[in-house]
Amino acid sequence: xxxxxxxxxxKLKNISNPVILELGVNRGRSTKRFLDHINxxxxxxxxxxxxxxxxxxxxxxxxxxxxxxxxTDKILEKFPDLKNGIDVxxxxxxxxxxxxxxxxxxxxxxxxxxxxIFLDDTESYLxxxxxxxxxxxxxxx
Numbered sequence: 154x155x156x157x158x159x160x161x162x163x164k165l166k167n168i169s170n171p172v173i174l175e176l177g178v179n180r181g182r183s184t185k186r187f188l189d190h191i192n193x194x195x196x197x198x199x200x201x202x203x204x205x206x207x208x209x210x211x212x213x214x215x216x217x218x219x220x221x222x223x224x225t226d227k228i229l230e231k232f233p234d235l236k237n238g239i240d241v242x243x244x245x246x247x248x249x250x251x252x253x254x255x256x257x258x259x260x261x262x263x264x265x266x267x268x269x270i271f272l273d274d275t276e277s278y279l280x281x282x283x284x285x286x287x288x289x290x291x292x293x294x
Contacts, residue, residue: 157273164269165241172198175261176222176256178202181209183273186244188212197231199223202246222246223224225259234240238265245273 165171173187177194178200187198191214198215209217216273218231229235242258242264264270273281 157271161186161188161241161243161271165190165194168240169219171240172238173233173241173243174260175200175243175245176202176234176260177244177273178209178217179204179245181206183243183245184210184215185194187241188215195238197234198237198257199228200229223252223255223259235263238268239263240265241266241269242270244271245272 175184175187175198178184186201188210191198200217201220203221205219207217216232217230220227242260244253
């Protein structure tokens with residue numbers, strides 16, 4: 154986990170005023186890391202979650218929308234800035250392989266040339282250790 158965060162932070166340093174689209178918020182751990190970067194370096198963070206995560210973080214630079222992350226048109230209507238291009242696409246919502254593939258198909262068009270796409274929670278080893286068979290199988294897929 155620490156290595157993943159260091160990689161993302163290092164990559165973000167090379168992008169001035171990044172536009173970040175975060176799919177999946179939950180308790181806001183990644184959201185906070187992105188906002189820490191934006192608060193210091195500039196940029197915009199747009200976060201989407203099917204659950205109401207609006208209370209996860211309080212920050213004037215945070216743009217949250219409760220919506221299914223597959224509803225690209227609704228999201229673009231709410232956040233038209235995304236149409237101009239996304240520097241970082243961070244996918245950490247529903248980890249079903251079909252869902253992730255559909256997200257990639259839907260959002261890839263908006264990722265800028267040389268933009269970054271990160272998929273979170275794709276390693277099944279941790280779930281095997283915890284004896285969570287279902288999540289282990291899903292992540293292996």
